[in-house]
Amino acid sequence: MESRPRITVFTPAYNRAHTLPRTYESLKKQSNKNFIWLIIDDGSTDNTKELVEQWIHENNEFEIQYIYKENGGMHTAHNVAYEHIYTELNVCIDSDDCLADEAIEKILTFWDCHNHENYAGIIGLDSNLNGNIIGKDFGNLKETTLSGYYNSGGKGDKKLVYRTDIIKKYPQYPVFEGEKYVGLNYKYILIDQDYKLLVLNEVLCNVEYQEDGSSCSMWKQYYNNPQGFAFLRKFYMQYNTSFKRNIMDAIHYVSSSKLAGNRHYIQESPKKLLTVLAIPFGNILKRVIKKKVRKN
DSSP states (O other), rough: SSSOOEEEEEEEESTTTHHHHHHHHHTTOOOOOOOEEEEEESOOOOSSSHHHHHHHHOOSSSSSEEEEEEEOOHHHHHEEEEEHHOOEEEEEETOOOOOOHHHHHHHHHHHHSSTTTTEEEEEEEEEESSSSSSSSOOOOOOOOOOHHHHTOOSSSOOOEEEEHHTTTTSSSOOOOOOHHHHHHTTOOOOOOOOTTEEEEEEEEEEEETTSSSGOOOOOHHHHHHHHHHHHHHHHHHOOOOOHHHHHHHHHHHHHHHHHHHOHHHHHOOSSSSHOOOHHHHHHHHHHHHHHHHOOO
């Protein structure tokens, strides 16, 4: 084991004491232990803290760090993580996921085998727990941006490994009072404007989507976090290359702005005419969101 770890695996966790052991076991199985595991406890009320403290005292061959914060949502946990990470690279593994076998070794070997000075990091594959790739693989792609991959027909969640010095150059995720969601794509799209990612066409993470996870409760997320979603849709409209995508984002921007009670959303929009045209559809979407939330 090298004296100074080169990569931090960070895990935001909120009441995931029942799934964290699976993540922990996947880290213990890594052949290369040259990493730190950083757990950001986002205000858990279960026994997450006691569980992690027990693991810290075990002989793991890798360092475990634990930080507790008040519950603020995934994006605030990422903010805290980036404030404390000092290793060359970092990767987020969610609290219900597993680091794939040999993932650390694959990442570091691949990174060292490439002239990586001008790259922001690595993009790799996710699979489900049965080993089936989520979405599409990368084919013969050697480098890309995250948005470029999806704009060219890519599909499915992908695993991002970033250089710590680069990800710290960009603004933190904004925090809106009383809300707990801002999409993580905000930082990634900003990075896309300046850097590409090296493509590693191998599985780095095995994922399982939980019934109470954010991806499974989007209607409620729209309703409870309208300022965060309005911010994100406005941000997307500044960088979209697809007119169809801009129309969709304008509709969502209108609905979120109205849910947030923002009367100045037209003046604040980067696409004012499109926003005005989207108002009738945004009103419909706002009603749909309220109806979906009432049903649940």
